[in-house]
Amino acid sequence: MTIAEVSKKFDISQDTLRYYERIGLLHRVNRNKSGIRNYTEEDCKWVEFIKCMRSAGLSIEVLIEYVALFEQGDETIGTRKELLIEQRKQLITRLEDMKKTLERLDYKIEKYGHLAVKNEKNKETKELISKEKSYFI
Helix, strand or coil: CCHHHHHHHHCCCHHHHHHHHHHCCCCCCCECCCCCECCCHHHHHHHHHHHHHHHCCCCHHHHHHHHHHHHHCHHHHHHHHHHHHHHHHHHHHHHHHHHHHHHHHHHHHHHHHHHHHHHHHHHHHHHHHHHHHHHHC
């Protein structure tokens, strides 16, 4: 796949894909005779993994560390697992914080809904009073 195809498939900019390659998150992608990147299925799996982990909030630094450990082989499986466990804990904390924020937003939205109804009723009442006054004048 070309960089344009990978970019479209994973909704990641071409610049970001080049950046990931430059900093070592992606192995050097093979190129054809014209110098155009040719992403393999394995490259695409890494792109998908990186995107998923970034969406989960993992920093570039943590991902670089993970890739370095991965490249060292099976003797780093335990370390990689611990790294992912720690990132999972951080994600759970962020999810809990986001849940509290969502609850607060829901509360405010409901409150403003009630206030809007109340204001509309007040507006209708004022209009009615105004009409009654003009009737008696």
